[in-house]
Amino acid sequence: MPKVYIPALLRNVTDGRAEIEVEGATVRQIIANLVTKYPGLQDRLLDNGRLRPNISIAIDNEITPLGLMEAVSPSSEVHFITAIRGG
Amino acid sequence: MSTQSYSVIGTRPIRHDGADKVTGRAIYGADFQMAGMLHGFILRSPHSHARIKQIDTSKAEAFLGVKAVVTTKDFPEVDGGKMVDLGEGDMPLAYARGNVLAGDKVLYRGHAVAAVAAVNAHVAEEAAGLIEVEYEVLPCVLTAPEAMTPDAPILHEDLKMKELGEVTDKVSNIAEHFRHVIGDVEAGFAAADVLVEREFNTATVHQGYIEPHNTTALWNNDGRISIWCSTQGSFVVRDSTAAILDMPVSQVKVTPMEIGGGFGGKIPVYMEPVAALLSKKTGRPVKILMPRQAVFEATGPTPGSYMKVKIGAKKDGTITAAQAYLAFEAGAYPGAMVGPAGMTVFAAYDLANVLIDGYDVVVNKPSTAAYRAPGAPNAAFATESVVDELALKLGMDPIELRLKNAAKEGTRRADGPKFPRIGCVEVLEAMKNSEHYKSPLAGAHRGRGVAVGFWFNIGLPSSCTLNVSADGSVNLIEGSTDIGGTRTSIAMQAAEVLGLKSEDIHPTVVDTDSIGFTAVTGGSRTTFATGWAAYEAAQDVVRQMKERVAKIWEVSPDTVEAADGVYKSNGYSMGFKELAARIGETGGPVVGRGAVNPRGVGGSFAGAIVDVEVDPETGKTTILRFTAVQDAGCAIHPAYVEGQMQGGSVQGIGWALNEEYFMSGDGRMMNSSFLDYRMPTALDLPMIETIIVEVPNPGHPFGVRGVGEANIVSPQAAIANAITHAIGTRLTRLPMNPPAIMEAIWCQRSTSRRS
Numbered sequence: 001m002p003k004v005y006i007p008a009l010l011r012n013v014t015d016g017r018a019e020i021e022v023e024g025a026t027v028r029q030i031i032a033n034l035v036t037k038y039p040g041l042q043d044r045l046l047d048n049g050r051l052r053p054n055i056s057i058a059i060d061n062e063i064t065p066l067g068l069m070e071a072v073s074p075s076s077e078v079h080f081i082t083a084i085r086g087g
Numbered sequence: 088m089s090t091q092s093y094s095v096i097g098t099r100p101i102r103h104d105g106a107d108k109v110t111g112r113a114i115y116g117a118d119f120q121m122a123g124m125l126h127g128f129i130l131r132s133p134h135s136h137a138r139i140k141q142i143d144t145s146k147a148e149a150f151l152g153v154k155a156v157v158t159t160k161d162f163p164e165v166d167g168g169k170m171v172d173l174g175e176g177d178m179p180l181a182y183a184r185g186n187v188l189a190g191d192k193v194l195y196r197g198h199a200v201a202a203v204a205a206v207n208a209h210v211a212e213e214a215a216g217l218i219e220v221e222y223e224v225l226p227c228v229l230t231a232p233e234a235m236t237p238d239a240p241i242l243h244e245d246l247k248m249k250e251l252g253e254v255t256d257k258v259s260n261i262a263e264h265f266r267h268v269i270g271d272v273e274a275g276f277a278a279a280d281v282l283v284e285r286e287f288n289t290a291t292v293h294q295g296y297i298e299p300h301n302t303t304a305l306w307n308n309d310g311r312i313s314i315w316c317s318t319q320g321s322f323v324v325r326d327s328t329a330a331i332l333d334m335p336v337s338q339v340k341v342t343p344m345e346i347g348g349g350f351g352g353k354i355p356v357y358m359e360p361v362a363a364l365l366s367k368k369t370g371r372p373v374k375i376l377m378p379r380q381a382v383f384e385a386t387g388p389t390p391g392s393y394m395k396v397k398i399g400a401k402k403d404g405t406i407t408a409a410q411a412y413l414a415f416e417a418g419a420y421p422g423a424m425v426g427p428a429g430m431t432v433f434a435a436y437d438l439a440n441v442l443i444d445g446y447d448v449v450v451n452k453p454s455t456a457a458y459r460a461p462g463a464p465n466a467a468f469a470t471e472s473v474v475d476e477l478a479l480k481l482g483m484d485p486i487e488l489r490l491k492n493a494a495k496e497g498t499r500r501a502d503g504p505k506f507p508r509i510g511c512v513e514v515l516e517a518m519k520n521s522e523h524y525k526s527p528l529a530g531a532h533r534g535r536g537v538a539v540g541f542w543f544n545i546g547l548p549s550s551c552t553l554n555v556s557a558d559g560s561v562n563l564i565e566g567s568t569d570i571g572g573t574r575t576s577i578a579m580q581a582a583e584v585l586g587l588k589s590e591d592i593h594p595t596v597v598d599t600d601s602i603g604f605t606a607v608t609g610g611s612r613t614t615f616a617t618g619w620a621a622y623e624a625a626q627d628v629v630r631q632m633k634e635r636v637a638k639i640w641e642v643s644p645d646t647v648e649a650a651d652g653v654y655k656s657n658g659y660s661m662g663f664k665e666l667a668a669r670i671g672e673t674g675g676p677v678v679g680r681g682a683v684n685p686r687g688v689g690g691s692f693a694g695a696i697v698d699v700e701v702d703p704e705t706g707k708t709t710i711l712r713f714t715a716v717q718d719a720g721c722a723i724h725p726a727y728v729e730g731q732m733q734g735g736s737v738q739g740i741g742w743a744l745n746e747e748y749f750m751s752g753d754g755r756m757m758n759s760s761f762l763d764y765r766m767p768t769a770l771d772l773p774m775i776e777t778i779i780v781e782v783p784n785p786g787h788p789f790g791v792r793g794v795g796e797a798n799i800v801s802p803q804a805a806i807a808n809a810i811t812h813a814i815g816t817r818l819t820r821l822p823m824n825p826p827a828i829m830e831a832i833w834c835q836r837s838t839s840r841r842s
Contacts, residue, residue, distance in 0.1 A: 005504075008265075009266065013252075063546070065686060083176060084426075085610055086544065087352075087459040
């Protein structure tokens with residue numbers, strides 16, 4: 001089952017849990033299953049069904065440009081991190 | 088290290104735009120002319136914080152030669168809460184628009200208030216002086232620690248603090264407080280034999296690009312807006328202008344002119360929507376050039392910061408815990424680069440226990456923008472100073488201490504993910520084995536310092552088109568502003584695939600109507616991402632050329648092999664140029680297409696070794712020797728990589744020793760000219776030596792990482808460490824200019840006398 005790492009900023013809506021194993025073959029499915037258990041994640045991660053623009057998704061330590069549509073394998077690590085730009 | 092052999096990559100061809108640049112024929116925004124063009128001037132606030140009670144433009148509008156005046160009232164009414172992407176992340180439209188023309192308040196001296204279009208720039212400036220603005224002057228706040236106090240003047244009455252991810256009801260200058268946690272930092276400190284904790288301050292500094300901002304806009308009769316400007320991202324200007332003016336993006340076309348430097352500061356829009364509004368009112372093109380004073384006062388410098396860093400280690404040098412408190416000045420609107428500072432502050436180290444708190448704080452200074460590895464140099468100044476002090480206390484070589492704790496593939500970053508293949512260890516090894524580090528440094532008041540730093544680099548979308556010409560050359564069409572030689576570094580990647588010379592590729596940077604979406608030239612992404620688009624476009628050309636030659640030879644395209652620009656099948660052989668001459672008879676034009684939104688971004692580590700001599704009578708620091716070391720992944724054009732390393736190092740030296748926004752108590756920048764804002768020149772510096780490390784990025788076809796930013800992260804700390812070793816006391820505030828050094832020396836003498 002994919003393992004989702006919850007950043008410190010979101011742990012107040014996941015009962016303090018930092019790592020959660022969640023079913024799902026895509027990021028969208030994983031977030032949907034997470035939200036079922038932790039409803040507070042809904043507004044923190046999504047805006048009108050789309051990933052909030054200040055959040056990037058890293059799957060297996062690589063930021064994905066596909067966001068919610070990215071495929072996730074059963075052994076994957078999923079991270080929600082701050083979107084980075086640059087100079 | 089890279090062992091791959093290439094024909095074009097790794098060579099040093101002359102840049103394609105070189106002749107135009109050195110002969111003065113390159114067209115910059117200030118050169119741009121149109122028939123019937125008007126000239127604009129922007130009236131700016133003399134106050135750092137004031138409420139605008141009334142603006143009377145009647146005298147200016149009546150002035151001879153004036154064609155139009157605009158204020159914020161000329162913007163169409165829209166939902167100010169709508170979020171818009173300005174190239175460096177989203178922000179509320181009200182803030183984006185408010186920074187272009189102030190609404191009910193001015194938030195920094197230089198804040199744009201109104202604008203005039205007239206028959207020439209002198210008339211426009213004089214008429215702007217006739218605009219009467221009634222201000223209610225408010226108290227200002229200029230630093231993050233002051234702005235965070237409960238009784239500080241509030242900049243935005245609608246700004247509610249986001250505390251650890253949740254929006255609170257508290258109206259505050261603190262836009263956001265975030266946190267990263269790994270392990271148990273208190274337990275880590277308890278296990279340490281040695282602890283070092285220091286506070287640090289850094290001043291606001293500007294990117295200092297030579298070319299001021301400029302723009303020309305034409306709001307045409309058909310409702311479309313055309314803009315010619317100096318920008319790091321033409322599509323960002325298009326999208327930002329369209330959002331601010333509530334237009335569809337298809338109604339805005341942006342042509343990027345040549346650019347005289349940006350370093351992150353030419354990503355936001357400042358004058359483009361204003362010029363467009365003036366053009367709409369007059370029906371004529373309007374050109375606005377920004378004076379240097381306004382560049383300093385009203386564009387986006389990098390944040391000043393207050394930081395505390397604490398690190399503990401065992402006697403053998405193993406770091407047991409690290410903690411950081413980072414409070415960054417966002418300037419007038421939220422968005423200080425404290426997020427990336429928090430993600431990079433301990434990035435060079437493999438740590439089990441980490442606690443990082445970051446604060447994004449608005450103050451009455453211009454809204455900050457990106458500047459090379461935004462946020463990371465501030466943070467590295469603090470961390471690398473503490474690590475140096477730790478090495479002193481432990482009696483360890485400072486590079487050995489860093490190597491013992493260095494981040495590597497699999498190290499978990501403080502913000503969560505693990506590092507992929509990175510070159511931190513290789514950079515430190517190259518520093519340790521360098522002739523510079525092995526050489527002795529003798530003499531009084533001299534010191535050597537080292538430091539290391541990291542920047543993520545980014546991906547984002549890029550597009551590229553290749554058109555094969557009958558003479559065997561290839562026209563390359565791209566949308567990335569060329570700031571540091573990227574026409575050539577992109578063309579070289581196409582040439583490598585096609586088996587051609589760099590000179591056979593003719594790159595052109597085009598407007599937003601003429602190429603697919605391409606994100607900013609920033610984040611060290613252009614050689615990585617647009618280069619990848621060129622790689623894909625070249626692969627597309629090769630595929631089509633195989634089909635063409637297969638028709639000539641009457642063979643299956645699958646049997647055709649291409650290598651080094653020669654196509655072969657069943658004993659036949661034909662070079663690219665010979666084949667290009669026959670594309671007309673084999674089906675017409677060959678056009679290759681590449682469009683990417685790549686993953687596989689490779690971060691870059693860089694380090695600095697610096698020798699300084701401090702004059703104990705004047706406090707002047709002389710850089711005796713400076714070596715920059717950086718992991719490029721793959722150096723497509725080594726001379727341009729070296730140029731980036733030298734440029735970033737020099738900007739870091741200026742940041743360390745001289746540069747600052749010297750502010751009066753009422754928020755006035757007292758040194759808003761290049762005469763008084765002291766940037767280093769060639770006369771101030773030795774040759775910056777470079778060592779390119781190549782740990783290929785497995786995520787890119789050629790192993791590219793991107794080299795535009797990591798090189799500015801470590802110089803400030805390396806110089807601070809060198810000065811510490813030269814004078815025997817540590818400076819924790821940037822800039823470390825002669826007055827600061829003299830004060831440190833006097834303090835040290837005073838303490839010595841007392842003891």
